[in-house]
Amino acid sequence: MNLNAVLTIYVFEMKRFFRTLTQSFISPVLSTSLYFVVFGAAIGSRIETVEDVSYGAFIVPGLIMLSVMTQATANASFGIYFPKFIGTIYELLSAPVSFLEIVAGYVGAAATKALFIGVIILVTAFFFVDIQIAHPLAMIAFLVLTCVSFALLGFIIGIWAGNFEQLQLIPLLVITPLVFLGGSFYSITMLPPIWQKVTLFNPVVYLISGFRWSFFGTADVSIGVSLLAIALFTGACLAFIWWIFRTGWRIRQ
């Protein structure tokens, strides 16, 4: 195991994050505050409670998930796409590192950045709503797993993307709609019965449901199913990345 290489990639990527600290932190804090103002105060004032939780507090797990998923994907995809774009990928390919080590470095850094932002949003939420965390350890576990799994997805997108437009395509056209339709701002029990069934095909539902359970002890789907979903998603991403490095798809001629 080339631990020095993993650490080198990780530190290099984290430095990039801290170089743009202002944008990295202010942007998510500002957008979250706006969500609280719009959904929590303006619209939320007309919805008293959802599953016995005030609407303002109810949307907190969804908001955190929304930011964490998009940030983990964006950071990981950019992290591996940029060396491809500027040509420095040759160094990764000719270094004595395995695919697991490369993934650990890039995905670890992207997941850490997303985790930072998730924590910042949670702290920001405390300024707007009264919120309790029923299962803190489960909350941390769900948050970390989501950061890692979506960073893995972002890594795949970064390898696949041939230009900056493609880099934005999947997050914009797939991830954001899935997150918005995955119960970030509502309980799926609020949907008509047929849409409740349809929405179960959205993998994000299970992540948000499980994460919300860790806050309020109630969930749209069982916690076991949520854990299984996130494990399957992570496993699928890892298997795909293993295949990428085995075949050299889009990175090795």
Next chain:
Amino acid sequence: MSTIVSVQNLRKAYAGGFEALKSVNLDIEEGEILALLGPNGAGKTTLISTICGITLPTSGSITVGGHDTITDFRAARALIGLVPQEINLEPFETVMNTVSFSRGLFGKSRDDAFVEKLLGQLSLADKKNNKVMTLSGGMKRRVLIAKALAHEPRVLFLDEPTAGVDVELRKDMWDVVADLKASGVTIILTTHYIEEAEAIADRVGVINKGEILLVQDKADLMAQMGKKQLRIELATPAAEIPAALGNYDLVRAEDGLSITYSYDSTGERTGITTLLNDLQKAGLQMTDIQTQQSSLEDIFVGLVKETA
């Protein structure tokens, strides 16, 4: 000297069917400078990319320091440094950080003292805290070399190190290569500048259309294949070559003021003495004599033409 890089029956075919390398065999000796000459698209970059692990081989085997580049890739790659043809560098990083990154990637602990020494050897010491984007093209090439040497490799691949650089910088780069050789690093450079191979290589390999046409000691190559020419200037134009000189296969210049005699400088008898005597006997008055040895370029062009 022992073999440090061994390429056996290496073949690389791309998905479209194009065969970039056709059963290449090549042994590189420790401590030498091997120049791989070839025209554009000959397979030079594919060969070194495959040795370095950037490109996957279709078949064949490669060992570096006795380690197979596929089954024992960690040990093999740890011995190799690669300087790519393109200037591929992270523009927003400092020189120090980008070189340290390369060292870490190859599994070595951060060692600022070593990196600073390396930058000093490459005349980059005063640029260590500069961002890469602020450097000149020549300095960026040196940063690429520093990155390739950051993990103290035993073999250094330089892919067209002087492509597109001015004459002064090219000579500067040759000095760097000579210093590296003196420090014990084995160097393989690809180039299509003949004078580069002529100036710095110990051995020359010629590659064309994915095949190694020859690998030979540079001096031997030039001695064996180099033909010499004797050019004889005449006082008065010769209308034709006198019949008495018919055995010499002389070539008369258009204006008749000079004739050229080609001979093998390594042969037992060059025939020069008898030719000069016969010229006098034929009544041709000489004003000057010059000899000229064919360059590596002539040899290279000849070889490539043969396989065209």
